[in-house]
Amino acid sequence: xxxxxxxxxxxxxxxxxxxxxxxHGESEHxxxxxxxxxxxxxxxxxxLLSKNNTxxxxxxxxxxxxxxFTLNLVSSPGSGKTTLLVETIKALNNEWPIFVIExxxxxxxxxxxxxxxxxxxxxxNTGRACHLDAHGIGHAVxxxxxxxxxxxxxxxxxxxxxxxxxxxxxxxxxxxxxVTEGDDKPLKYADMFYxxxxxxxxxxxxxxxxxxxxxxxxxxxxxxxxxxxxxxxxSTTGDNFIEWLQWLKNNRQEV
Amino acid sequence: MHxxxxxxxxxxxxxxxxxxxxxxxxxxxxLEIGSLSCxxxxxxxxGFSAVMKGSLAEGAELNLTQLEAQGQCASCQSMVIMQHxxxxxxxxxxxxxxxxxxxxMRIKDLVVx
Numbered sequence: 561x562x563x564x565x566x567x568x569x570x571x572x573x574x575x576x577x578x579x580x581x582x583x584h585g586e587s588e589h590x591x592x593x594x595x596x597x598x599x600x601x602x603x604x605x606x607x608l609l610s611k612n613n614t615x616x617x618x619x620x621x622x623x624x625x626x627x628x629f630t631l632n633l634v635s636s637p638g639s640g641k642t643t644l645l646v647e648t649i650k651a652l653n654n655e656w657p658i659f660v661i662e663x664x665x666x667x668x669x670x671x672x673x674x675x676x677x678x679x680x681x682x683x684x685n686t687g688r689a690c691h692l693d694a695h696g697i698g699h700a701v702x703x704x705x706x707x708x709x710x711x712x713x714x715x716x717x718x719x720x721x722x723x724x725x726x727x728x729x730x731x732x733x734x735x736x737x738x739v740t741e742g743d744d745k746p747l748k749y750a751d752m753f754y755x756x757x758x759x760x761x762x763x764x765x766x767x768x769x770x771x772x773x774x775x776x777x778x779x780x781x782x783x784x785x786x787x788x789x790x791x792x793x794x795s796t797t798g799d800n801f802i803e804w805l806q807w808l809k810n811n812r813q814e815v
Numbered sequence: 816m817h818x819x820x821x822x823x824x825x826x827x828x829x830x831x832x833x834x835x836x837x838x839x840x841x842x843x844x845x846l847e848i849g850s851l852s853c854x855x856x857x858x859x860x861x862g863f864s865a866v867m868k869g870s871l872a873e874g875a876e877l878n879l880t881q882l883e884a885q886g887q888c889a890s891c892q893s894m895v896i897m898q899h900x901x902x903x904x905x906x907x908x909x910x911x912x913x914x915x916x917x918x919x920m921r922i923k924d925l926v927v928x
Binding site for chain 1: 817820821827828832838846851852853899901910911919921922923926927928
């Protein structure tokens with residue numbers, strides 16, 4: 561049995577004994593009407609993701625208390641999330657403790673790449689699932705012993721669809737898009753760009769070789785989400801990487 | 816395919832309500848799904864019976880209600896119907912419309928014994 565929420569792997573979630581109190585949303589106690597055939601109608605009005613959202617809020621509260629600045633990095637597979645993190649750790653590790661949670665369906669490869677930089681990383685293999693969820697993140701944070709005052713980067717499963725719906729308790733969702741992908745992805749996968757606060761256009765060193773219109777991409781992203789911030793960079797060459805590091809430092813202030 | 820995860824959440828919520836509201840079987844479940852939520856109704860229908868098998872909602876009827884997406888124009892403040900997150904205002908053609916309804920994914924009600 562774990563120390564966070566009292567769950568064990570063999571115990572169904574409905575029987576969890578929570579050692580802490582939490583809010584079950586607006587509709588814990590629906591009201592009901594009895595019908596003639598002995599059935600009852602119960603008005604529930606509860607979000608499908610209310611359980612995930614409850615865990616996410618617990619995580620968010622914990623991160624605030626511990627001054628842990630948490631980012632949820634999302635993108636298609638191969639947009640450069642891991643490389644961005646590796647270069648970020650190299651640049652900031654001496655001034656800011658960094659912890660990484662890696663989500664992939666299979667393998668430890670990404671966590672190994674992060675550990676090679678000297679930062680602590682935990683790999684979550686989601687198996688058939690296509691996203692990380694807030695309950696798993698709560699456990700991972702405890703296993704990793706994430707230090708107060710650190711930067712926690714959660715690299716979500718490479719997928720521009722499902723992770724949009726699952727709040728992990730992060731301060732910001734950061735969506736990566738590389739110039740080797742289509743510049744119309746913000747329209748094709750609007751949910752993700754709607755949910756994100758920052759879009760990083762990565763691999764800009766490859767622009768001369770690909771048919772990617774940056775201005776059009778930004779325009780599409782702002783059509784979906786007028787408030788989205790945009791940084792263009794290359795993690796491998798370091799072009800404009802400083803703007804990302806500056807964004808991290810500026811936004812850290814909010815924690 | 817996160818619809819299976821969503822349905823697993825539904826199953827857990829049902830189990831909790833069964834304890835607090837004392838019922839043993841769910842005959843019908845109504846879900847409200849906003850048209851801009853990233854849920855595919857067909858995938859929900861497809862996974863429903865498999866995920867509910869062995870639970871108190873085994874064999875239950877699934878009723879899906881689609882909620883039309885509505886947004887408010889950032890310029891003329893009109894309330895407009897939306898098909899996509901990126902739709903411009905249908906009244907003044909301003910590009911920014913804030914979604915007011917359409918991202919919902921919720922259990923509306925249950926018929927239980």
